[in-house]
Amino acid sequence: MSLQIPALVLAVVGRDLRLAVRHGADTLGAVLFFVLAGALFPLALGPSPDLLRRMAPGIVWVCALLAALLPLDRLFGSELEDGSLDQLMLTGLPPSLVALAKMAAHWLTTGLPLLFAAGPLAIMLGLPAPVLPVLLTGLLLGTLVLSLIGGMAASVVLGARRGGVLLPLLVLPLATPALIFGAAALDAAQTGLSWQPDLELLGAFLAAALPLCPLAAGAGLRAAVE
């Protein structure tokens, strides 16, 4: 039984990935939103390269944060509506691992594509090439944190009326530290300061979220099927 658990978690992730491929337009939506929202800033702020380069870290991070929010209300919502959540709870996995599998699927279908799109967007905004590795490392940690916190919030508001409205109100404050550290690391790298401490703090945030968020989300799922 215990040997079977990792295989079952992978099976849940695999099922979600297969669903994401079948509904390709929904999956790409978050990335397209990220690129489009990022592309609006030069139009609104004017084409001054200095200004854009200065603002690029903040723009990329805020857009990534908002884009990661988009698919969250469907993450568990669609499972609850069609009864699949009952079946997921009865696969023999602890609820927290069901939640972890769904969070992993959210990262693979939203966080990972955002990483690929972030490079081109950052270059478009004039972020210097040597800073890109810092951006991508930060976003790697940051998107993982967002999937964990987002999944937790999505399970907590599951079944609530107007859950979709509640969701950003829950996620955004909790995700603020990730945003601050991530953007600060980029700022530091651009001005030639040490960026490691910021990324280390981001890593510490991830290390705390990794066990805590699935536990909270598991409790949320239990409550939602009652």
Next chain:
Amino acid sequence: MLDVENISVFRGERLVLDGVGLALDAGDALLLTGPNGAGKSTLLRVLAGLRKPEGGHVLWAGIDALADRTAHAARVAYLGHQDALKAGLTLRENLLLAARAAGSDPDEAMAALDLSGLSDLPARMLSAGQKRRAALARVMLARAPLWLLDEPSLGLDSRAIGLLEGLFRTHRDTGGIVIATTHVPLPLAHPKSLILPDLNDAARDGARASLDDVT
């Protein structure tokens, strides 16, 4: 094998189950009937470990089943109101997770429910009856001793009801228990029967859930 004692459940401030008890042995079948809103589905969800009752115990072979609900999940195959199929996945892919969880063969279950020819069709192309059969195939795949079925014959044609009869017989012959809610006769031989009263009326009459044999 399955002993349920004194189950009480509130929904909001309304009492839906009041002191429900039942006892079933291996190979038994129980039909849950009663008016709409009497708590039939709620009782099934309690027995599946999806919902904690406000009072009472569910004992499986003498052990409190709801103390470890994740372990209890391995004993249960649950069929809800909804078929829980993903429209975008093929029939086979829909059954894959349940098959993986129990280490069973999806092709065998699909064959048993006459679904083999449909295995590569997306679930959205299936009719209501075919979806119900697919959900029943998942119940079979779980290889669990306790089948909890919420109106299993919903949308099934007479041929599928015949298949269902065979499934029930095999399951009970191998020591399985079937508990089903229904409003129509089900192809179950010698079922026990539990009639749940609507507690809004019952409050007036002092009626309680009664377990009797209708063999």
